[in-house]
Amino acid sequence: MARPKSFDQDTVLDQAVQLFWERGYEGTSLADLEAHLGLGRQSLYNTFGDKQTLFLKALERYRSHVGERTLAELNALDAGLDAIRAFFTASVESLTAPGQRRACLMANTILERGSQDPDALLRCNSARNGLERAFRRALAQAKTSGELPEGLDVEATATLLVVQTYGLSVLAKSGASAGELHAAVEALFAGLR
Amino acid sequence: MARPKSFDQDTVLDQAVQLFWERGYEGTSLADLEAHLGLGRQSLYNTFGDKQTLFLKALERYRSHVGERTLAELNALDAGLDAIRAFFTASVESLTAPGQRRACLMANTILERGSQDPDALLRCNSARNGLERAFRRALAQAKTSGELPEGLDVEATATLLVVQTYGLSVLAKSGASAGELHAAVEALFAGLR
DNA sequence: TCACTTTTTGACCGATCGGTCCTAAACAGG
DNA sequence: CCTGTTTAGGACCGATCGGTCAAAAAGTGA
Numbered sequence: 001m002a003r004p005k006s007f008d009q010d011t012v013l014d015q016a017v018q019l020f021w022e023r024g025y026e027g028t029s030l031a032d033l034e035a036h037l038g039l040g041r042q043s044l045y046n047t048f049g050d051k052q053t054l055f056l057k058a059l060e061r062y063r064s065h066v067g068e069r070t071l072a073e074l075n076a077l078d079a080g081l082d083a084i085r086a087f088f089t090a091s092v093e094s095l096t097a098p099g100q101r102r103a104c105l106m107a108n109t110i111l112e113r114g115s116q117d118p119d120a121l122l123r124c125n126s127a128r129n130g131l132e133r134a135f136r137r138a139l140a141q142a143k144t145s146g147e148l149p150e151g152l153d154v155e156a157t158a159t160l161l162v163v164q165t166y167g168l169s170v171l172a173k174s175g176a177s178a179g180e181l182h183a184a185v186e187a188l189f190a191g192l193r
Numbered sequence: 194m195a196r197p198k199s200f201d202q203d204t205v206l207d208q209a210v211q212l213f214w215e216r217g218y219e220g221t222s223l224a225d226l227e228a229h230l231g232l233g234r235q236s237l238y239n240t241f242g243d244k245q246t247l248f249l250k251a252l253e254r255y256r257s258h259v260g261e262r263t264l265a266e267l268n269a270l271d272a273g274l275d276a277i278r279a280f281f282t283a284s285v286e287s288l289t290a291p292g293q294r295r296a297c298l299m300a301n302t303i304l305e306r307g308s309q310d311p312d313a314l315l316r317c318n319s320a321r322n323g324l325e326r327a328f329r330r331a332l333a334q335a336k337t338s339g340e341l342p343e344g345l346d347v348e349a350t351a352t353l354l355v356v357q358t359y360g361l362s363v364l365a366k367s368g369a370s371a372g373e374l375h376a377a378v379e380a381l382f383a384g385l386r
Numbered sequence: 387t388c389a390c391t392t393t394t395t396g397a398c399c400g401a402t403c404g405g406t407c408c409t410a411a412a413c414a415g416g
Numbered sequence: 417c418c419t420g421t422t423t424a425g426g427a428c429c430g431a432t433c434g435g436t437c438a439a440a441a442a443g444t445g446a
Contacts, residue, residue, distance in 0.1 A: 002421035003413040024305060026219045030404060040425055041405080051404065103304055110367045111296055111304050112217060125367055153383070156376035159364075160357075163377050167360025171352075174303045174318055183349035184356050190346070191384020195391035196443040223434060233394055234435080244434065 009047060012037050014065070016048075016058045021105045024112050025055055025120075052117065059123045062105045067127055070094075074134040080142040084135065084161065085189060091165065092181040095172035103169040110166075128162060135161045148192065157192070164188060202240060205230050207258070209241075209251045214298045217305050218248055218313075245310065252316045255298045260320055263287075267327040273335040277328065277354065278382060284358065285374040288365035296362040303359075321355060328354045341385065350385070357381060 015037050019028045030051060034041055048054040073079065074087050095103065102108075106124045113120045135158035142148045168181055208230050212221045223244060227234055241247040266272065267280050288296065295301075299317045306313045328351035335341045361374055 002415095003411085003423050005423070006412090022308070024219075026217075027309075029402080031402085040423090042407095042426090043424060045405075046423070101308065107363050108304050110363055111301050114366045114368075115215070115294065116220075121367065128364075128367065153376070153380055156380035159369075159373055159377040160380040163357055163360035163364055163374075165360070166363035167356035167358070170300050170303055170359035170363065171321075171356055173307045174314065174321065175307075176352075180352055181356075183346070184352040187346055187349040187353040188384070191381070195445095196393050196441085198393070199442090222432075224432085233396080235396090235437090236394060238435075239393070 005043075005047070007039055010061070012039065013057060013061045016054060017062050017066075017105070020055060020058050021062070021108070022102050024108060026112065056119055056123065059105070059109065059120060063123065063127045066105070067130070071130065071134055074138055078141070079138040080145055081138070081147040081192070084138050084142070088164070088168070088185045089182070091168060092172070092178055092185060095168060096176075096178040096181065101173050101175070103173040104166070107166045107169040131165065132158050132162050198236075198240070200232055203254070205232065206251060206254045209247060210255050210259070210298070213248060213251050214255070214301070215295050217301060219305065249312055249316065252298070252302065252313060256316065256320045259298070260323070264323065264327055267331055271334070272331040273338055274331070274340040274385070277331050277335070281357070281361075281378045282375070284361060285365070285371055285378060288361060289369070289371040289374065294366050294368070296366040297359070300359045300362040324358065325351050325355050
């Protein structure tokens with residue numbers, strides 16, 4: 001029963017995700033947000049609260065969109081070793097896409113904000129848990145289907161795969177080629193079987 | 194034949210390294226530097242140039258001190274698999290030391306400054322090359338001594354170890370326990386042999 | 387002691403930061 | 417058409433940013 005908002009919240013939030021992803025939290029000013037989101041400062045504050053709150057919502061959005069999409073096939077019921085390999089192949093491709101060397105928003109946030117923003121860190125860790133859980137399930141599946149040896153430590157290996165995921169982000173941002181990273185993934189899988 | 198500086202450059206530079214390491218480049222203001230380094234702004238500019246130049250010198254110092262110290266045993270002539278394992282064990286301990294969750298300055302810099310400071314990125318990559326070279330040598334040594342299988346791809350595995358190094362930094366900063374990370378390292382080595 | 391050179395101190399600069407306030411515009415319901 | 421409520425625009429706020437300037441202080445060599 002009053003004037004409605006002239007924009008779609010989720011669309012705007014997606015653009016905020018892009019900005020924070022490319023420039024980081026400190027590197028993204030309110031002026032940047034106004035310019036790229038196409039709305040005034042007061043609208044930003046009315047809709048999302050202050051900068052830090054907006055950032056947390058952007059993190060949430062990243063997790064529920066970007067994250068879940070890449071997790072989808074890993075969470076399939078019959079996901080095994082192939083699904084894990086597909087996950088890393090797709091990750092490397094995405095991380096090294098031309099003009100898109102922005103690593104992973106979660107890894108970026110952990111390093112930039114980990115010491116200062118416990119809420120942000122909490123969301124990053126929740127996202128990490130989701131990934132690690134998916135890895136565990138796929139690893140267990142691969143183990144029962146005989147793709148992996150009986151003695152394999154599923155818990156530790158899942159953590160190892162998370163380490164690998166974050167490490168690939170850093171190396172990709174530093175300019176490593178897709179070939180290098182694919183080879184590193186191959187080396188990892190050579191040890192798994 | 195004039196007034197000498199009242200401080201030791203390297204000592205001051207070490208403190209700058211600490212600050213940048215803990216707070217990042219953007220997160221460290223000139224006021225912070227003045228306060229913790231104990232010298233005035235003009236002295237900073239006279240001695241090290243502007244903030245970005247100081248940062249590059251701090252990166253260099255980090256590499257030549259922190260970096261070289263951890264690389265030392267990896268660069269020993271007879272370094273093999275044990276040396277690599279010792280490197281990761283020491284890394285995990287250092288990364289999870291209480292009150293010191295600051296990850297690795299190189300990884301931090303790659304993610305925070307990689308897109309904006311090509312000079313900084315260059316130095317990070319040069320440090321990475323040093324690490325990767327040491328890994329290659331130790332891996333080759335381990336291969337000839339029979340610790341590792343003939344078919345092992347030294348090049349790709351060395352990259353894999355760099356990926357792990359960076360990944361451990363991120364996970365450590367996110368709050369992962371030393372135990373978790375040690376287990377992940379174990380899982381990695383289980384695959385290598 | 388006396389120049390000469392450098393360091394140091396601290397005030398100061400414009401720009402930009404995140405955030406707020408106030409007013410005008412725009413829509414919904416009656 | 418009004419009335420009520422919310423949104424939108426933009427001026428404005430104090431604080432802080434990196435960087436500069438000028439003057440004072442402190443050494444050096446003669």
